[in-house]
Amino acid sequence: MRPGLRLLRIARPYRGLLALGLLTTFLASLLDGIVLVLLVPLLKHLFGTAGELRSGSTQLEAMMHRLVEPLVAGLTPTEAAGRLVVLLVLGLLLKNVLSYASSQITVGVQEGLVRDLRTRMFSHLLTLELGYFQRIGTGSLVSWIITEVDQTKAVVTASLVALFRNVVVVGVTLVVLSQISLTLTLLTLVFVPPLVLVLQVLVRRLRLHARARAKERAEVTSTVAERVGAIRLIRSYGEEGRESARFAAQANRYRKRVIRTQRFSSLTGPITEVFSGFLVILIIWAGTRPELLGLAQPLAPEAIIVFLMAALRLTSPLKTISSFPALMAVALASAERVFEVLDQPSRETDRPGEGAARFEREIVFDAVSFRYGDGDPVLSEVSFTLPRGKVVALVGPSGAGKTTLADLLPRFHDPTGGRILMDSVPLTRLTRGSLRGLMSVVSQDTVLLNDTVFANIAYGSPGATEAQVEAAAEAASAAGFIAQLPDGYQTIVGERGARLSGGQRQRVAIARALLRDPPILILDEATSALDTASERLVQQAIDRLMAERTALVIAHRLATVRDADEIVVLDAGRVVQRGTHDELFRAGGLYRRLYDLQFRDEETTLAAGL
Ligand SMILES: Nc1ncnc2c1ncn2[C@@H]1O[C@H](COP(=O)(O)OP(=O)(O)OP(=O)(O)O)[C@@H](O)[C@H]1O
Ligand SMILES: [Mg+2]
Structure with missing residues (x-):
């Protein structure tokens, strides 16, 4: 469906409000016309030509004479003018009250629509x-x-409001004009096609730039978001200067684009004004030639004045109406982007045929293969079993595919080959929600939100009590340092937990996993080296986390590996060895080599009882 129509469909809840907005707009435009034509009798009274209608008066004059004279019958010309001024001012006031109401209503509709789209996008x-x-x-x-x-x-x-308002204004104005002189009105209208044509050319150029502008704006936002997040990197490598220059270049490109876009939209003002100038000359020239207009005598001055005022009123709505495609082009380019996001298939929603996950016996990886997009295979035919209550450790060189493999269990990705079975049911037949409810994931890079320590631990366990959170923190060896924080559990941890140390962040994440108390645990141990004291605290926390749970652990720590019921050694996406620590140690091969490289230092430290 076209983006404009889709937007209107999304705006459907606001149709009542929108109708009210359009109604007030209509009434305001109508009153505007009435105020304008009231000028005719007012001017007549001021010029002292009210009295009787002269022969050859315009239809407007005749109509106003019929309508207005009874109101001012028996008054002196000054009193009559005074009364008309009061009427005019009242009309003007009412018109502006209505205009105000209509713009408030419009704002209500448009901001409601924006909020709806935004929430929809975010949720999607x-x-x-x-x-x-x-x-x-x-x-x-x-x-x-x-x-x-x-x-x-x-x-x-x-589209809706401005277009509607201006169409009404044009309509009302045309009625007023034609009531003064049909010929003069037709002459005036000769100006419309060339004006609209010129404006159309501008609009087409404008549309081209609108898309490019949106793209460049996104780039600028992108840079800010990413570089602010990487401030430590920038600082430690002294890249501030180059980053500033890069950003300046980007900002400059955006500036040029905006100016180029503006060049066309700013032209509309001057062009319409020049047209208006010619129009004034034409009206005065033709208005004073009765033979041209097919009248017995020239138009009365007040008729010409009102005609001029009304005719000039046409240009602004015409400008808006003809720039309407441009505005729409910009808005629709944006809407397309919005719908691009909304149209992404929600792979995360439950599908028919998916049932609730239950875990009693075991998880089986059966010849599982995986590739990202259409890249090279990252996992090839990986098979092993994770029985309930056991710990399987994944070991392997960096880039072997350990994190990728662990991501398959909560269905962050689905395997591109083979199957993962939970109690003999393929994971793809289980709803993601129920599956993830069975597990806690502690990822390689700890993710904390910029909130309190308490909220970070209780994240994902909405009903958690204070006592439960504290117990989890205690078990995660985190209670000690939390007590030292300025506001204890109410301390804000900073963006991504920046105000905590690496080890502290890990323990908060472990407390979060503990609090959820799930049967299955996925732990991607952080590779970052911790000092011995934190290391031991983290290890204690991990031990408590794994106790009596089914765990898939990506292990970088000797203690974790040694206690595992089975170790699966991955290399370049393939299982190259499986067994217990003792078996693999004796067997030599990749495990032994990794062991020698990675764990030996640790062993001496452990042996020394540190
Ligand atoms: N989102 C992704 N898109 C494309 N390729 C990816 C993506 N994530 C990881 N890879 C690739 O998949 C391979 C395995 O990555 P993975 O993160 O699983 O390794 P790992 O064994 O966890 O390594 P490490 O021990 O360093 O954490 C790597 O070659 C990596 O380049
Ligand atoms: Mg990894």
């Missing part, structure tokens, strides 16, 4: 596959949800 994003986020990037998504959505509201203001 949360249902998209991880790969989408990696492809699009944070900056673009932020820019789309914030800026692009904001631009789409022009569809409501520009």
